[in-house]
Structures are given as structure tokens and as C-alpha cells.
Amino acid sequence: MHSDPAPIAGTIASAGVQRRRRWAGERLGYAPRPVTAPVVSVSGLTKIYKVHERTTGLGATFRSLVRRKYKDVPAVAGIEFGIASGEIVGFLGPNGAGKTTTLKMLSGLLFPTGGDAQVMGHVPWSREDRFLRRMTLLMGNRTQLVWDIPAADSFLVLKQIYGIGDAQFTETLDELTELLELGPLLHKPVRQLSLGERMKVEFAAGLLHRPEVVFLDEPTLGLDVSMQARIRTFIKELNRRSGATILLTSHYMDDIVALCRRVIVIHHGKILYDGGLTDLAERMAPYKIVGATLRDGAIGRDLSAYGDVVSNENGLVKLRVPRADAAERTARLVRDLEGGLADLSLEDPPIEEVIDRVFSGEKLDDHRPAAVPEGAVR
Ligand SMILES: Nc1ncnc2c1ncn2[C@@H]1O[C@H](COP(=O)(O)OP(=O)(O)OP(=O)(O)O)[C@@H](O)[C@H]1O
Ligand SMILES: [Mg+2]
Missing domain, CATH: 3.30.70 (Alpha-Beta Plaits)
Structure with a gap:
């Protein structure tokens, strides 16, 4: 069995390649995108977690130290889909459906048990530098920032990790600061920020390297309605300005209705529906x-x-x-x-x-x- 890949930063830190690509269409006016192969394509993707079976009783606990028993937890059970360049797709499902597991595989954080996936032509779990520099995974319940220092300092670390040039760094940060109204937030220690403020800063951290593919796992989790709406507007604007392809999970239907024309519904690791949001009502x-x-x-x-x-x-x-x-x-x-x-x-x-x-x-x-x-x- 493979052990899962190391965290992103470790791999990226050693590379130091400079990227000069601009966000497609950014500030240059909208340029129609040519019809191309799917940016994300998934086929037969499966993940079965092996979980140590915990036992009760002293004897059983001692026996389990010598011989561990594992049970299979099927999280993703052979899913197929493709996502075209520039799409925003909602990935829906009840708790435990397999959404986060899928996003982790597609962003190279987990090896699958079976099946294939390609993101921009890369196999995600091969974790090529070129791939890691072209995508991001943002999770509403995880932080990638250091709590005790201001976000502005963490951004400088990310600048080094991703090898972002000075001009691009300043330009991107200025744009994100304007769009997300980051202003004074950048200079406070992260631990002093409210949940909504921290989420805005997390977005900036995840987008500094101008990813072409953005995986968002519950980006509005726990935010009040006005902050949810602001984050939504930002995601829409990000997609419009940069042409980034976005796969988004959210339990808030307002997010999905505002952002996604297409939804993929997953349940017990299998796809139940893939199609237009409006057709969903008609069909289901x-x-x-x-x-x-x-x-x-x-x-x-x-x-x-x-x-x-x-x-x-x-x-x-x-x-x-x-x-x-x-x-x-x-x-x-x-x-x-x-x-x-x-x-x-x-x-x-x-x-x-x-x-x-x-x-x-x-x-x-x-x-x-x-x-x-x-x-x-x-
Ligand atoms: N690291 C893990 N080890 C073992 N089982 C796991 C692990 N992570 C998730 N699972 C199990 O895999 C299944 C899918 O979990 P996953 O986190 O992908 O669901 P989800 O759709 O993201 O749910 P939620 O909406 O609650 O975030 C669940 O049964 C979960 O308990
Ligand atoms: Mg989840």
C-alpha cells in the first residue's frame, strides 16, 4: 500500500521555478477559450480507506498490538466525470458522501485505490511541481497560514515557495486585496482575525500563484450570510477574470445556485446525478x-x-x-x-x-x- 503524498509546500519549496503566466484574460478583456479536452477528467476513481479496527477489553487490546485488524471503508466507489476549462461545477452530497476524499485525490493529497484522473494533463498524485503550481485546494475548515504571524508574512513565504517574481506578486496581491477588501487584515496576526476575515486571507494565500484549477471544499463553512455572499461574489469574479476552472463543494444551496450551472451529486461514493442545476429539479x-x-x-x-x-x-x-x-x-x-x-x-x-x-x-x-x-x- 502507498503512503499518501507529502504536504504540498515541502515539494514546492525545493523547486523554485519562476512562473510568468498571467491569469488568462485578466485585465486584458475577455478572450473566448478554444474548445479543448476536459481540464479535469476522472474515470473509475476509487478510494477505500483501511481503518484500524479498535477493540475493547484488555486482552483484545494486547492482541491487536501484535496483530492489527483492518476494515475497509469505501469512500469513493468508481466515479466518472469531466470538467471543461472555465466551468464552475458544484459537487454536492450529504456528509460522508466522498466529496473531500475526491478533492484530495484530484489535488494530489491522496493516492486512489483504483481508477484514473487527470488534471490539466497531470496525474495529480504524481505531484509534479508543474501541476502543484497550476492548482490549489482551499478547505473551509483548514488553515494554511501560520497563526502567530500576520498573513502578509505568510504570503512572502508562499512567494518563495512558489517562486513568484516580484512584479507578479505585487500585481496579484494588489488585485486580491482590492477584490477581497483585505487592507488592514494583512498585518494582524492570523489568530486575531474573525472566521470570515481569515477565510478571505486563506483565499488570497491559495490564489497568489494564480492557479488555473481551483478546488474549493466548503469555502463558506460557518460564515454569516453577508460574508457568505461576499465570498460567493469573489469566486464568481475570480472565475470571470482568470478563467479558472472551479470545482466547489458546499452545503449551502445559496452558494450552488449563485455559482453553478452544473452540479455533480455524489452519495455513498457514487455519482447520482451530473447535469444542469435547473434540470435537476425536472429530473428528480x-x-x-x-x-x-x-x-x-x-x-x-x-x-x-x-x-x-x-x-x-x-x-x-x-x-x-x-x-x-x-x-x-x-x-x-x-x-x-x-x-x-x-x-x-x-x-x-x-x-x-x-x-x-x-x-x-x-x-x-x-x-x-x-x-x-x-x-x-x-
Ligand atoms: N482519513 C480517513 N480514514 C478513514 N475513513 C475516512 C477518512 N476520511 C474520510 N473517511 C470516510 O470516508 C467517507 C467519505 O468521507 P469524506 O470526508 O470524503 O466525505 P464528504 O462528502 O466530504 O463529507 P462532509 O460533507 O461531511 O464533508 C466517510 O465515510 C468518512 O468517514
Ligand atoms: Mg467534506
């Missing part, structure tokens, strides 16, 4: 939500014959109706209620609900409300 939740706002005279009318009543508050009744029947049912509702209806909306269910249903593997077709008889307002 074959129902829509009708919102009927009733006028005073109609408030209290029972609309359950038109669909499952999801909520009924202050005259706004929300009904879940089968997607295929949505148009016909709303038309009938309008006709039957006549002047009793003040407003009507037809929407996809909230994305959180769709995702929950995907994760739970629920059979959505079983939730169709009973057929509505003609003129059925009661």
Missing part, C-alpha cells in the same frame, strides 16, 4: 409548486383536490402538483375559483428540497396527489 422532482393567493371571500377554501397542500398562510396556499399536470391544474384552478384568486405562481420546488429528496433516494412518483375531479372546489 417531477412536481411543481403552485402558489395561489386568495381574495378575502375565498380564504379558507379547501384546495386539496388540486394537489397536496404544502402550506396555507395568510391567504397564500401552496400546492404540490405533478409536473406533467401543472398547466392543466392551474388552468382549472383559475376557472373554478373565478374572482376568488388574487395571484397565481408556478415554481420549481426549493432546491434544498430537491437535493434532500435526491439524497434520501425517495421515489418521487409515489407522491402524486389524487386526480382532481371536474369542478372540485369544496
